[in-house]
Amino acid sequence: MKSIKLATRKDKVLVTVLQLLKQGWPEKLTLEHEFLQPFHNKRNELSQVQDVLTWGVRVVIPTSLRSTILKDLHSCHLGIVRKKSIARQYVWWPNIDKDIKQLGESCETCCQQRLDPAKAPLYPWRFPDDPWTRLHVDLAGPFST
Numbered sequence: 001m002k003s004i005k006l007a008t009r010k011d012k013v014l015v016t017v018l019q020l021l022k023q024g025w026p027e028k029l030t031l032e033h034e035f036l037q038p039f040h041n042k043r044n045e046l047s048q049v050q051d052v053l054t055w056g057v058r059v060v061i062p063t064s065l066r067s068t069i070l071k072d073l074h075s076c077h078l079g080i081v082r083k084k085s086i087a088r089q090y091v092w093w094p095n096i097d098k099d100i101k102q103l104g105e106s107c108e109t110c111c112q113q114r115l116d117p118a119k120a121p122l123y124p125w126r127f128p129d130d131p132w133t134r135l136h137v138d139l140a141g142p143f144s145t
Helices: 002-010 012-023 031-041 063-074 080-090 096-106 108-113
Strands: 046-049 052-055 058-060
Touching: 002 012, 002 052, 002 063, 012 031, 012 046, 012 052, 058 080, 063 080, 063 096, 080 096, 096 108
Parallel strands: none
Antiparallel strands: 046 052, 052 058
């Protein structure tokens, strides 16, 4: 918690978000503040708890600690979907899903352990004995009865 507090104080984006949280958000962001858009979209759900920014029950992670959190999430090579699921319970930052996916796709161990899709079994048709003994009417089109 201490490291998150300290890193939040040093993160210019999160400091700005915390200030806007206290002062009130503008209805529309200017082009120079476009980097705040992900936070602006969640402005009604953001709060401050002991000098740490939260989104609901999730802690908003400062930029300097994101790689550490990603390493912790990735330590067991659980796969992209499982890592996203765990992260969604505890932490958030803009583009977190993209960062997790990129990390999982760049990991050689994860790529080797990834399950291949199940192979569909082939069911070959019996070769017909005579012409016109098998007709595929589903390809013939709709017929009125």
